[in-house]
Amino acid sequence: MNKISTNSPKGTRDFLPVQTKRRQWIFDQLKSVFESHAYVPIETPAMENLSTLMGKYGEEGDRLIFKILNSGDYLRKADEQSLQAKDSNKLISSISEKALRYDLTVPFARYVVAHQNDLSFPFKRYQIQPVWRADRPQKGRYREFYQCDVDVIGSTGLWSEVELVGMIHKGFSKLGLEGVVVKVNHRKILAGMVEVIGKADMLIPITVAIDKIDKIGMEGVQKELLEKGLTENEIKMLKPMLEGNNDLSSMRDFLSSSEIGMEGLNELEFLLNNCAKLNFDLQVDCSLARGLNYYTGAILEVVHPDFPSSICGGGRYDDLTGIFGLPNVSGVGISFGADRIYDLLEAKNLFPSSLKESVDLLFLNMGDEEASLALQLSSELMDAGFSCMLYPDNKNFKKQMKYANELGVKKVLIIGTEELTNSEVSIKDMESGEQIRVSQKDLIKTLKS
Amino acid sequence: MNKISTNSPKGTRDFLPVQTKRRQWIFDQLKSVFESHAYVPIETPAMENLSTLMGKYGEEGDRLIFKILNSGDYLRKADEQSLQAKDSNKLISSISEKALRYDLTVPFARYVVAHQNDLSFPFKRYQIQPVWRADRPQKGRYREFYQCDVDVIGSTGLWSEVELVGMIHKGFSKLGLEGVVVKVNHRKILAGMVEVIGKADMLIPITVAIDKIDKIGMEGVQKELLEKGLTENEIKMLKPMLEGNNDLSSMRDFLSSSEIGMEGLNELEFLLNNCAKLNFDLQVDCSLARGLNYYTGAILEVVHPDFPSSICGGGRYDDLTGIFGLPNVSGVGISFGADRIYDLLEAKNLFPSSLKESVDLLFLNMGDEEASLALQLSSELMDAGFSCMLYPDNKNFKKQMKYANELGVKKVLIIGTEELTNSEVSIKDMESGEQIRVSQKDLIKTLKS
Numbered sequence: 001m002n003k004i005s006t007n008s009p010k011g012t013r014d015f016l017p018v019q020t021k022r023r024q025w026i027f028d029q030l031k032s033v034f035e036s037h038a039y040v041p042i043e044t045p046a047m048e049n050l051s052t053l054m055g056k057y058g059e060e061g062d063r064l065i066f067k068i069l070n071s072g073d074y075l076r077k078a079d080e081q082s083l084q085a086k087d088s089n090k091l092i093s094s095i096s097e098k099a100l101r102y103d104l105t106v107p108f109a110r111y112v113v114a115h116q117n118d119l120s121f122p123f124k125r126y127q128i129q130p131v132w133r134a135d136r137p138q139k140g141r142y143r144e145f146y147q148c149d150v151d152v153i154g155s156t157g158l159w160s161e162v163e164l165v166g167m168i169h170k171g172f173s174k175l176g177l178e179g180v181v182v183k184v185n186h187r188k189i190l191a192g193m194v195e196v197i198g199k200a201d202m203l204i205p206i207t208v209a210i211d212k213i214d215k216i217g218m219e220g221v222q223k224e225l226l227e228k229g230l231t232e233n234e235i236k237m238l239k240p241m242l243e244g245n246n247d248l249s250s251m252r253d254f255l256s257s258s259e260i261g262m263e264g265l266n267e268l269e270f271l272l273n274n275c276a277k278l279n280f281d282l283q284v285d286c287s288l289a290r291g292l293n294y295y296t297g298a299i300l301e302v303v304h305p306d307f308p309s310s311i312c313g314g315g316r317y318d319d320l321t322g323i324f325g326l327p328n329v330s331g332v333g334i335s336f337g338a339d340r341i342y343d344l345l346e347a348k349n350l351f352p353s354s355l356k357e358s359v360d361l362l363f364l365n366m367g368d369e370e371a372s373l374a375l376q377l378s379s380e381l382m383d384a385g386f387s388c389m390l391y392p393d394n395k396n397f398k399k400q401m402k403y404a405n406e407l408g409v410k411k412v413l414i415i416g417t418e419e420l421t422n423s424e425v426s427i428k429d430m431e432s433g434e435q436i437r438v439s440q441k442d443l444i445k446t447l448k449s
Numbered sequence: 450m451n452k453i454s455t456n457s458p459k460g461t462r463d464f465l466p467v468q469t470k471r472r473q474w475i476f477d478q479l480k481s482v483f484e485s486h487a488y489v490p491i492e493t494p495a496m497e498n499l500s501t502l503m504g505k506y507g508e509e510g511d512r513l514i515f516k517i518l519n520s521g522d523y524l525r526k527a528d529e530q531s532l533q534a535k536d537s538n539k540l541i542s543s544i545s546e547k548a549l550r551y552d553l554t555v556p557f558a559r560y561v562v563a564h565q566n567d568l569s570f571p572f573k574r575y576q577i578q579p580v581w582r583a584d585r586p587q588k589g590r591y592r593e594f595y596q597c598d599v600d601v602i603g604s605t606g607l608w609s610e611v612e613l614v615g616m617i618h619k620g621f622s623k624l625g626l627e628g629v630v631v632k633v634n635h636r637k638i639l640a641g642m643v644e645v646i647g648k649a650d651m652l653i654p655i656t657v658a659i660d661k662i663d664k665i666g667m668e669g670v671q672k673e674l675l676e677k678g679l680t681e682n683e684i685k686m687l688k689p690m691l692e693g694n695n696d697l698s699s700m701r702d703f704l705s706s707s708e709i710g711m712e713g714l715n716e717l718e719f720l721l722n723n724c725a726k727l728n729f730d731l732q733v734d735c736s737l738a739r740g741l742n743y744y745t746g747a748i749l750e751v752v753h754p755d756f757p758s759s760i761c762g763g764g765r766y767d768d769l770t771g772i773f774g775l776p777n778v779s780g781v782g783i784s785f786g787a788d789r790i791y792d793l794l795e796a797k798n799l800f801p802s803s804l805k806e807s808v809d810l811l812f813l814n815m816g817d818e819e820a821s822l823a824l825q826l827s828s829e830l831m832d833a834g835f836s837c838m839l840y841p842d843n844k845n846f847k848k849q850m851k852y853a854n855e856l857g858v859k860k861v862l863i864i865g866t867e868e869l870t871n872s873e874v875s876i877k878d879m880e881s882g883e884q885i886r887v888s889q890k891d892l893i894k895t896l897k898s
Binding site: 016037042046048071074078083089097098115119121122130143156158162166324362368407 | 473487520544549842
């Protein structure tokens with residue numbers, strides 16, 4: 001038989017037990033925060049209809065969606081013209097009906113519309129599931145990764161934004177990560193800025209440029225804005241805002257002529273004041289845009305000085321469900337990037353050491369009669385809260401002990417001929433090496449003490 | 450904008466909050482059993498290389514694997530001949546390199562070989578992840594469903610089989626499901642049976658036929674065996690075994706001339722005796738084959754009288770890792786069918802009612818100053834273990850109370866002008882309708898009592 005490669009596909013990963021436990025621990029910490037804030041879990045399928053996803057993430061996004069080939073004789077319905085022209089792009093819709101989800105936001109919008117009669121609004125949901133993107137794999141960027149999304153949908157109340165900022169702090173505090181910086185901007189402030197310099201029609205290209213300030217610096221942004229047709233003077237007007245001159249009074253001066261800008265500023269002020277009262281740290285950053293055009297209000301992003309990209313982000317969107325036939329439903333949400341958070345916690349050595357431990361007790365296998373008794377005691381020990389196993393083979397002592405060592409077992413239990421006769425068990429502490437013998441009826445009591 | 454369908458793809462499902470919680474509860478119960486038995490979690494990617502999966506599940510299985518279209522200009526590398534001939538099947542390998550996993554067993558085999566140097570053997574792992582099959586959707590059969598697999602790999606010790614039978618009973622007991630029947634057969638007994646009737650070369654077709662006995666009855670099986678070329682007499686010889694004449698002594702008589710049959714019988718006897726000693730109920734069923742050719746030893750299946758198909762199953766396989774270049778590694782494992790178990794528990798109304806509850810406490814929103822205080826108290830209440838939310842909008846009282854009702858909130862907390870002035874909170878019990886007012890400093894104490 002040919003030997004088949006054992007690699008997982010490019011950009012995807014297998015997880016070893018300790019990694020899996022650590023990932024699960026991250027999810028559990030976040031879940032406990034979400035649930036204490038009265039968010040409830042939902043799940044959607046990995047596959048969505050292609051029509052649900054296409055056109056929601058821009059042209060680049062469409063390209064990065066993993067499409068699933070139709071089953072059976074898929075070429076029978078293939079578009080003849082595209083096939084002859086070998087037009088890969090045009091052929092897709094006739095040979096693929098489904099795709100892997102690209103994020104959790106669009107499936108959630110579909111879900112809300114589909115199940116609107118089963119939900120109470122404002123609907124507070126969380127969702128922890130993987131998403132897939134055909135991105136070029138690189139350090140910290142995977143083709144399969146988990147998003148942990150929390151959203152409130154069906155309410156315009158700004159208290160949700162306040163709550164989300166609090167949850168960000170609470171979440172990272174639960175994960176033991178200090179020093180996170182929560183940044184905020186407002187879409188209407190961005191709109192006000194471009195209105196003030198007389199370029200209201202260029203909101204998107206301008207924000208796309210200034211969003212890159214962290215990567216290409218103010219000079220790079222300036223260059224891009226010039227290329228996009230802004231004058232030196234217009235750029236000079238924007239500069240103080242972009243360079244972090246973000247006290248509210250100078251923002252108020254700058255935006256005073258723009259109605260939408262002032263609206264954004266008032267909302268931002270509400271958010272800042274109420275977060276301050278609750279000691280939720282929050283920093284204004286007028287260059288923050290997060291690329292996504294669907295944000296209509298507050299824009300949030302969390303960064304950490306020891307990590308190159310954002311580890312959480314989100315914002316308010318006023319009409320995500322409109323495309324699925326339910327207009328005028330406002331929502332706000334954030335998404336924790338579990339895989340980036342994992343990488344950061346690992347680099348900073350912040351995972352609890354208890355996640356490395358696996359097995360409390362291991363019975364050596366000294367023969368069938370002994371093993372049968374071991375399994376019987378094992379059952380009682382598990383009921384008492386220990387994790388416990390019997391070595392499945394009657395191999396030599398040294399081999400079994402070596403295994404116990406590799407596994408990091410805390411205590412090895414031995415039932416040999418003598419112990420069997422005297423209804424006893426020997427307990428070997430794997431750390432101290434000490435060995436004692438106790439009666440079987442005292443086993444649990446001894447191990448618990 | 451065109452309205453887009455809100456359906457999820459055929460054969461897939463969205464899960465409402467209570468469903469998601471119930472599913473999570475099933476996983477949690479099983480996980481606790483797996484972990485107490487010293488199994489550790491792993492995860493593998495949803496996508497595998499197509500070459501990893503193809504040819505492992507038979508021709509029908511290959512057809513049911515969801516293939517992922519290559520990204521970019523996938524037609525550029527498409528096989529010209531298959532394209533011209535419109536041969537869907539032959540074209541696949543040139544336009545698709547990846548596929549969604551079909552089960553957890555083959556990815557696990559690949560994983561073991563890939564990470565053999567990082568694992569200690571016997572390696573005891575569990576894995577709870579979804580799998581995908583392009584099956585025709587029908588009641589209880591989904592295109593996306595979860596498998597909960599537990600395997601021991603790298604040991605031939607039959608104690609693992611004993612442990613797995615115990616885990617099956619423990620698992621279903623944790624789920625509150627009584628009346629499960631654990632059935633066992635042995636591949637070598639099947640081999641012995643066909644050897645005894647002189648048809649050793651027809652092991653696979655004969656077991657495929659007798660495996661259907663639950664669906665098509667003994668008569669249907671007889672018909673199929675005749676069609677496959679067995680004589681009336683040969684079928685008559687098999688009949689007592691297939692009809693459940695499964696006491697060990699008559700099996701011993703029947704199989705006495707077959708070495709492999711007696712080997713299987715001895716192993717079965719070991720398993721039965723040791724399960725009996727531990728009170729793990731186990732029933733022999735010589736017609737059990739579970740279709741899968743990779744089983745080489747014990748074959749296990751769990752059924753319930755109120756459910757038409759098996760809810761758990763597995764067995765021993767001696768050479769699953771061979772195809773990936775690591776021969777002679779024996780493994781044994783079982784897989785719990787979480788979605789079927791869900792359907793059964795739901796039909797029997799066995800889910801804990803606590804899974805329906807979501808929110809302990811809801812603060813009405815009576816204005817900005819009141820809301821700010823509510824969020825502050827909220828934070829303390831969450832630290833004290835309550836799930837708690839503030840209604841995000843300052844809507845009218847009736848609307849907020851209606852929401853609290855729909856959500857099944859236990860207690861509504863009210864801070865209005867009076868409460869604000871007197872540092873108090875009103876607590877309305879949503880079940881009794883009773884309302885009391887307490888000082889803010891006594892709030893937690895009162896709610897806890």
